[in-house]
Structure formats: C-alpha cells, structure tokens
Amino acid sequence: MANSPSGESIIGRFVRIVSAFDDRHTSMSVAELGRRTGLPVTTTYRLVNDLLLERLLEREPGGDIHIGTRMWELVSRGSKMLGLREAALPFMEDVQAVVQHSTTLGILDSDEVLYIERLGSDKTIVDITKIAGRLPVHATSSGLVLLAHSPAAYQDSFLARPLTKFTETTLTDPAVLRRHLAEIRQRGFAAMPGVIVPESSGIAVPVFGPDNTVRAALSVVVPRNEENTAARVPVLMAAARGISRSLGWRGELKGTLRQSH
Template identity: 55%
Template sequence: MANSPSGESVIHRVVRILSAFGEDSPALGLRELARSVDLPVSTVYRLVSELELEGLLVRDTAGRLRHGHRLWELASRGSRASSLREAALPPMEDLINHGFSHVSLGVLEGNDVLYIERLAADDATVNITKIAGRLPVHGCSAGLVFMAYAQEVVQEMFLSRRLEKLTEDTVTEPEKLRAILAEIRGRGYVSMRGIIVPESSGISVPIFTEKNHAVATLSAIVPRGEESLNLIVPHLKIASSAITRRLGYEPSGREIQRRSTPAAF
C-alpha cells in the first residue's frame, strides 16, 4: 500500500527527508534536499508538499525548507525524552550552581548514547556531547553505565562486537570491559579518562526507575586529571535520586518503588 516502485516505503522516505535537516543544515532548498536524500526532485516535491500541509516542514522567507514547529510539538508531547528532561533539569541546574562545569543526561538508543539534555557553566572544559547528539556506548562513561545494568544478553552482544579505538585510552578489550562493568555494578558509578577525547574525563551514574535498570544516565565532564571523585560522585548520586523521585519513583536503599501518584514516565 505504501511502497514506491523501488520498494522503499513512504515512511522510510519521510524519515530520510526529515533527517536531512540538522544543526549544520537547518534550511535546504528543494534540489539540495533531493540531492541529499538521493531521490528524484519530483518525488521529493510530492512528499515535501504533503509534509508542508501537515506543518512538519515549512518554508522560510527565502523559500527554503525547514522543520516546522509542529514536528517538534508532535515529538515532544508523547516523548519520554521530554518527561525525563523536565524531571532532570532542576537537579542538573543545582549541580551547575554547585560548581559543576558540564553535566549531561543520556538515554540508550541502539548502540549509542543519545544526549537529551546538557548544561554547561561558562568555562573551557572540552565537552563534545550535544543535545540530540550521539556517542557510541563504548566511547563514553554513560554508555558503560548502560551496559553495566543491561540484560546479560545485551551485555554479551556488546562484548562480542569489534569496537573502534577512538583514542589511545578507549577500552575495547572484552575482558577489561567485563571488569569495568562489574565494577560499575559494585560502586554505582564509573569514571573514564579520555576515552573519546584525550583532554576530558567523564563520570557517570545510572538513573533508576526500577532496580538495576538504568533508564537514563547523569554525567559530569571534567578536564582530565581533575576528577575529584570524592566530591563529584556523591553529588551525582544525590542528583540521580532526586531525578528518580521527580519521575514518580521512590528510591529506598537498593530498592525502587513506584509511588501512588503516576508520573508521565
């Protein structure tokens, strides 16, 4: 019903068209867009006209196409990312007000950590996470936290993959990674030095909504060599519990209980 002669579904084409817009290319002309998605201009024209009708794409004053606010609205209303963000923002702001220079909130999305929020004090720590940006799970402290609390089958799949060495310090050996994951489960946090960029270290803790299942991660990024773990880790863990509570769950010791008032998440 919904497939083109080439067998590609309309939905897949729409996703490709919407994905062509990004931070570096927020506005595209029709021909530019057609080139970028490798489809005939006439095909793109038809799909774009429908997307404009729905408000998912709009034309700017120069006639170029952009994402419409309607797309953002559609995605935000039912989004777990939005409820997580709203729950996490005040505790994250508290961390910044208490001297943290960079904090970020991640969710697991396939083999990547997707960063759904990031706050930064005005200083110069290198932090390559971006809102709606991704990092591979083995290339960031947040990813290792997700793997530590993942189901065994997911962990084994992760450990059996060939992992790219992103810096000298990226850990790619299954046995070393296995030891790190066990340590994370024991200590409730991880600190990794320079695994994605040499100058920065990441310290991450899980955010739980059920026992031993990390629904998200909270991370601090600090200049390499300045990991004052005895200061940073307790603050991160307290902020993580505050987020759990704001999501409608009660962290009590090592157990998590659903509160009677339902939350959006």
C-alpha cells in the same frame, strides 16, 4: 509497503527527509533536500508539498524549508522524553551549579548513547556531547553506566563486537570491559578519563525508574586531571537519586540493584 520501484514506503522517505536536517543544516532548498536524500526530484517536491500542507515542514521567506514548529510540538508533546527531561532538569541545574563545566543526561538507544539534555557550554573544556547527539557506549562514562545495568544478554552481544579505540585510554578488550562494568555496578559510578577525547574526563551515575531498571545516565564532563572524582561522585549520586525519585523510584531494595545480572 512501498509504492516506489525502489521498494521504499512513504514513511521511509519521510524519515530520509527529516534525517537530512541536522544541527548544521537546519534549512535548505527543496532541490538540495532532494540531493541530500537521493530522492527523485519530482518525488521530493511532491512529498515536501504534502509535508508543508500539514505544517510538518515550513517554508521560509527565501524559499528554503526547515522542520516545522508543528512537528516539534507534536513530537515533544507526546514523547516520553519530556517527562524524563523535566524530572531531571532541576537536579541537573544543581549539579551544574557546583561542577561548572558540563552536565549531561543520556539514554541507551540503538547501541549508542543518546544525549537528551545538556547544561553548560564551557568553552574551556572539550565536550563533544550535543543534545540529540550520539556517542559510542564503550567510550563514554554514561555509556558504560548504561551498559553495566543492561540485561546480561545485551551486554554479551554488545561486547562480542569489535570496538573502536578512540584514545590511549579507550577500553576495547571485552574481558577488561566486563571487569569495569562489574566495578561500575558495585561502586555505583563510572569515571573514565579521556576515553573519547584525551582532554576530557567523564563521570557518570545511573538514574533509576520505578521498576528499579536504569532509565538514564547522569554525567559531568570535566577537564582531564581535574576530575576530583571523590568530590563529584556524591553530588552526582544525590542528584541521580532525586531524579529517580521524581520518576517514581522508591529507593533501592538491597540486592535488587544488581538484579539485572
């Protein structure tokens, strides 16, 4: 499936084009887009014109282009992400009201944590999570919660890889991680001090779907040494249960919580 000598399909090039935009580059000239994507000039212009016709891209007065409203609309309207987000938001607001720092909702995607919602932009803490941003699984509390409730086979393959050590406290030893995962399953939460940036700690709990599998991780990021884990975990857990129930979860059955292992 590729009309191009490079052996790439239009869809692939479409992805390249959309990928060229991120939160730091929401608009650019077509020429720059061509440079960023590495596509031949002419091809870029032709493709961009097609996309402009469908309003998937939009041209601004200056001539620069950006991702079109239509694209956002189509994807948001049909994506399952909205359902999860809408179920979670009210409870996240409650958490945020109490914790005051930063509350995030993340899912597992392509061996990374993808954050799909985030409340709070407290400048006093270091929090590198962004909506639609990614962070490594083994270096975030959310990631460890998600991993802990993943199928054993996935855990094995994940732990078989080399893991980057970001800070002193980042866990990279598979054996140690396995013990942590077990603990996370047992206790129902993950509390990780400074595993990705030394200044901040994360506390995360799982959110369940109707089939009792873990859909997402709800977490708060707080300044290191102000974790106050004991007080915050119950808040998170209550909220996570609320979200889970909104998603159609009917309460855990004894024993099934850990069935994935």
